[in-house]
Amino acid sequence: MKHVGQSYKKVDAETILSGRAAYTEDFVPAHALVIKVKRSPHPFAEIVSIDTSAAMKVPGVEAVFTYKDVPQTRFTLAGQTYPEASAYDTLILDKVVRYVGDAVAFVVAVDEETALKAEALVKVTYDVKKPILDIHEAIDNPSIIHNEEDLSYNFPVGGDPKRNIACSYKHVVGDVEVELAACDYVHEGKYFDQATVQSAMETFRCFSTIDQFGRLVVTSSTQIPFHVRRQLARALGISASKIRLIKPRIGGGFGSKQTACVEPACAFVTWKLKKPSVLIYDRSEANTCSTTRHAREWTIRIGATKDGFIRVIDMYTLSDAGAYGYHAFTTLTAGEHKSIGLYGKLKAVRYEGDVVYTNHSSGGAFRGYGATEALWPLENAVSELAKKIDMDEIELREKNVLRVGERALVFGEDERLESGLIPEAIARVKELSGWDKRPHSWQIDETHRGGLGAAMAFQGSGVAKIDVASVEIRLQEEGQYTLYTGSTDMGMGANTVLQQMACEVLGCPMANMHIYEADTDVVPFDPGSYASSTTYVTGTAAKLAAEDLRKKIIELAAKRWETSIDRIDFDGLELRMRDGSQVLSIEAFAERETCGVNRQQLAGFATWSSPTSPPPFMIGVAEVSVDTETGKVVPTHFYAVVDCGTLVNPMLAHVQAEGGITQGLGMALTEEVRYSSTGRLETNNFMHYKVPTRQDFGPITVDFVESYEPSGAFGVKSIGEVVINTSCPAVHNAILQAVGASVPNLPMIPEEVFMAMQEK
Amino acid sequence: MSLTLQLNVNGQLYTVQAAPDEMLLTTLRNLGLYSVRCGCDTTNCGLCTIWVDGEIILSCAYLTVRAQGHTITTLEGLKEEAAFLGECLASEGADQCGYCTTGMMMSVMALRRKKAHPTDQEIKDFLVGNLCRCTGYQSQLRGIRKYLEAMAQ
Numbered sequence: 001m002k003h004v005g006q007s008y009k010k011v012d013a014e015t016i017l018s019g020r021a022a023y024t025e026d027f028v029p030a031h032a033l034v035i036k037v038k039r040s041p042h043p044f045a046e047i048v049s050i051d052t053s054a055a056m057k058v059p060g061v062e063a064v065f066t067y068k069d070v071p072q073t074r075f076t077l078a079g080q081t082y083p084e085a086s087a088y089d090t091l092i093l094d095k096v097v098r099y100v101g102d103a104v105a106f107v108v109a110v111d112e113e114t115a116l117k118a119e120a121l122v123k124v125t126y127d128v129k130k131p132i133l134d135i136h137e138a139i140d141n142p143s144i145i146h147n148e149e150d151l152s153y154n155f156p157v158g159g160d161p162k163r164n165i166a167c168s169y170k171h172v173v174g175d176v177e178v179e180l181a182a183c184d185y186v187h188e189g190k191y192f193d194q195a196t197v198q199s200a201m202e203t204f205r206c207f208s209t210i211d212q213f214g215r216l217v218v219t220s221s222t223q224i225p226f227h228v229r230r231q232l233a234r235a236l237g238i239s240a241s242k243i244r245l246i247k248p249r250i251g252g253g254f255g256s257k258q259t260a261c262v263e264p265a266c267a268f269v270t271w272k273l274k275k276p277s278v279l280i281y282d283r284s285e286a287n288t289c290s291t292t293r294h295a296r297e298w299t300i301r302i303g304a305t306k307d308g309f310i311r312v313i314d315m316y317t318l319s320d321a322g323a324y325g326y327h328a329f330t331t332l333t334a335g336e337h338k339s340i341g342l343y344g345k346l347k348a349v350r351y352e353g354d355v356v357y358t359n360h361s362s363g364g365a366f367r368g369y370g371a372t373e374a375l376w377p378l379e380n381a382v383s384e385l386a387k388k389i390d391m392d393e394i395e396l397r398e399k400n401v402l403r404v405g406e407r408a409l410v411f412g413e414d415e416r417l418e419s420g421l422i423p424e425a426i427a428r429v430k431e432l433s434g435w436d437k438r439p440h441s442w443q444i445d446e447t448h449r450g451g452l453g454a455a456m457a458f459q460g461s462g463v464a465k466i467d468v469a470s471v472e473i474r475l476q477e478e479g480q481y482t483l484y485t486g487s488t489d490m491g492m493g494a495n496t497v498l499q500q501m502a503c504e505v506l507g508c509p510m511a512n513m514h515i516y517e518a519d520t521d522v523v524p525f526d527p528g529s530y531a532s533s534t535t536y537v538t539g540t541a542a543k544l545a546a547e548d549l550r551k552k553i554i555e556l557a558a559k560r561w562e563t564s565i566d567r568i569d570f571d572g573l574e575l576r577m578r579d580g581s582q583v584l585s586i587e588a589f590a591e592r593e594t595c596g597v598n599r600q601q602l603a604g605f606a607t608w609s610s611p612t613s614p615p616p617f618m619i620g621v622a623e624v625s626v627d628t629e630t631g632k633v634v635p636t637h638f639y640a641v642v643d644c645g646t647l648v649n650p651m652l653a654h655v656q657a658e659g660g661i662t663q664g665l666g667m668a669l670t671e672e673v674r675y676s677s678t679g680r681l682e683t684n685n686f687m688h689y690k691v692p693t694r695q696d697f698g699p700i701t702v703d704f705v706e707s708y709e710p711s712g713a714f715g716v717k718s719i720g721e722v723v724i725n726t727s728c729p730a731v732h733n734a735i736l737q738a739v740g741a742s743v744p745n746l747p748m749i750p751e752e753v754f755m756a757m758q759e760k
Numbered sequence: 761m762s763l764t765l766q767l768n769v770n771g772q773l774y775t776v777q778a779a780p781d782e783m784l785l786t787t788l789r790n791l792g793l794y795s796v797r798c799g800c801d802t803t804n805c806g807l808c809t810i811w812v813d814g815e816i817i818l819s820c821a822y823l824t825v826r827a828q829g830h831t832i833t834t835l836e837g838l839k840e841e842a843a844f845l846g847e848c849l850a851s852e853g854a855d856q857c858g859y860c861t862t863g864m865m866m867s868v869m870a871l872r873r874k875k876a877h878p879t880d881q882e883i884k885d886f887l888v889g890n891l892c893r894c895t896g897y898q899s900q901l902r903g904i905r906k907y908l909e910a911m912a913q
Contacts, residue, residue: 009850017846019795201859251859491857502865655853662896686804
């Protein structure tokens with residue numbers, strides 16, 4: 001193939017590396033009003049009164065809005081295809097505030113200084129209620145976080161808000177107790193993963209204007225322009241046709257921008273005042289007042305026979321939705337297939353969970369989306385079970401891992417693993433890490449021990465039967481192709497990859513196409529970039545749109561030349577009669593067909609969705625050094641092999657893998673989430689919330705095996721999310737090897753490791 | 761209250777109005793120098809890295825009024841060299857979202873002036889204040905090596 005498989009640099013590289021205007025803040029109109037949000041100091045309270053008079057008297061203040069000023073229709077900020085699986089539990093401003101930092105009022109002024117001055121003068125009287133700051137105390141607590149009568153669900157997700165249950169899920173196959181009793185080895189464990197913060201370098205921001213037709217134009221750093229447009233229509237009580245969403249370059253997303261954040265406030269202010277406004281979160285707001293990964297406590301039982309066949313997995317999670325139930329149900333359910341689905345010899349499974357409302361910041365979407373969380377207890381437990389059986393942990397996994405053609409117990413009736421070079425990936429990671437040739441536990445020096453541990457992971461590629469993408473490719477009058485997509489490149493190179501796939505079909509060089517993305521007035525519908533869907537779902541639509549255009553170009557040329565299509569060659573640049581009698585450049589063809597009588601401008605169009613969500617596979621091996629005096633763990637080397645199907649752009653896939661592994665190492669070791677006793681998120685900046693720096697870990701070795709997935713274009717699956725999933729359990733399992741202690745809580749900071757070493 | 765200040769930015773003299781407590785980050789962005797970005801409020805991320813008299817500083821914590829009489833350099837002022845470093849990074853896919861990259865590039869170009877042949881560890885140590893959430897730093901290191909090797913020839 002000409003373009004698929006090439007390591008092209010990103011098509012937007014030059015702009016974003018030159019400092020030219022590219023991101024949302026670079027385009028804010030000069031006189032946009034600045035919005036600052038007055039926030040609750042209490043984790044749970046009802047507003048008794050708000051006095052805005054002093055704030056309004058500050059020269060330069062344009063307006064102060066409170067809950068009395070906003071529409072009263074509840075909605076969800078979760079970026080999901082309609083009907084969303086998240087509760088409609090949110091208002092633009094609410095009389096009840098549900099976490100420290102929840103919005104109380106919008107102060108709108110000519111500049112930031114004025115807005116901040118006025119914000120301090122907004123006087124609020126609260127009826128402070130007893131908060132819920134511990135997930136174990138949520139269910140049936142006398143404090144009811146969402147006691148409003150107008151909270152609603154689109155369909156049942158096991159929620160019971162009066163009991164503080166945002167949603168719940170239970171799936172049982174076979175008889176867990178009977179099968180456990182028949183097992184020779186059983187491991188029971190309890191593990192906790194924290195509410196990590198995505199920490200995109202560009203915080204949440206958007207600005208709004210009113211266009212010449214009186215419509216609302218919102219420019220936002222979002223992964224989900226079409227979903228945000230729909231949410232705003234509901235929140236503001238206006239037709240979606242009156243709203244245009246535009247996404248410029250994004251400074252990182254990782255799922256955080258799959259949930260709307262600043263948009264409702266900014267859109268409301270501009271719609272109300274008919275003036276441009278801007279809202280930019282500082283880092284503490286970004287950490288506190290957006291959405292995080294859901295914190296989850298897991299209990300797990302896993303059983304195997306003496307010959308090493310894993311027969312039972314029994315998992316229960318109690319999870320923290322925080323103040324609002326964004327993505328609570330789907331992250332819970334997504335964890336099942338992508339963790340338990342790995343194991344193909346099971347006879348019984350229980351996967352169950354409750355996600356409870358608390359007065360913490362809300363959970364949401366974070367790369368891995370429930371799979372990272374579920375794989376943490378499962379892959380820990382598999383290694384602990386291997387230890388009990390006295391079997392090599394990779395050998396145990398190899399023995400049990402799902403094979404192509406097999407149906408996992410948690411899969412649907414007609415669902416099979418269609419592709420995957422899983423044994424090859426496992427063999428390769430063993431080779432890379434020297435797994436069979438070195439000890440898995442060793443003394444480094446007097447105070448340090450080394451360990452080697454493994455973990456596997458699945459993910460999906462898009463949401464089966466729900467994600468749908470449309471792509472249009474237009475032949476412009478000068479002979480260039482423009483690809484229109486609603487998917488949102490947030491830095492990973494989606495634009496580049498989509499263009500590679502379309503150019504592969506058309507045959508033209510990359511330079512003959514450009515991409516226009518994520519403007520709801522212009523591009524066809526796309527849910528946005530999440531669920532590892534872009535390459536597989538939107539990419540397949542791009543391929544089909546290119547095929548459609550190619551066919552139309554050849555057909556029209558055949559008509560003009562009064563010949564049949566099989567007598568024409570077309571390489572994307574030139575149309576040629578096979579006998580050499582006619583040659584026409586695409587520029588000349590396009591110019592002729594766009595201008596003049598009886599002409600026809602050509603465009604290819606395709607809509608595609610998949611009945612399935614083929615899982616990419618990854619196996620990771622962590623090598624760690626543990627300081628036995630302090631419990632400090634350093635990941636000295638990480639080895640990973642990924643099967644994400646065909647690599648469209650091997651270099652960008654490689655960087656995705658390295659980046660995902662590193663984010664996972666942060667979750668594993670440094671990214672501590674800490675609340676004060678009064679419910680304030682203390683880890684709300686980069687000084688206290690420690691994302692990995694360059695010095696925190698050793699080399700990362702990544703390799704790929706390329707299976708061919710038949711359901712989409714060119715054999716592709718997904719890469720974006722699977723790569724974060726193995727870091728936490730692989731590090732846990734390496735520590736287990738190094739010092740014999742299982743560290744149950746994330747992050748595995750020195751105190752946790754040291755305590756676990758004392759308790760073993 | 762605002763002060764009228766003379767600033768030398770990228771070899772050009774500007775007369776700017778700035779509040780006494782205005783940070784250089786804000787002033788430079790107001791001049792349209794968008795390579796300078798804000799990523800935190802606690803001087804931890806390095807996105808706003810620029811040079812004052814050739815030394816790297818964080819412009820989010822440097823008062824504009826202090827910059828009078830000094831030579832200020834942003835990525836935009838290092839044209840060809842910045843473009844070449846950018847090319848080296850892009851050829852390794854190290855740009856990703858790009859939001860942190862321009863600040864990191866200022867640190868890299870400063871490092872080269874101090875030490876033309878740094879070890880990997882010296883690169884990591886010098887750039888420790890430049891956070892990146894996308895890349896996991898590996899591709900950046902490959903791109904930086906490419907740049908340093910080419911510049912040393």
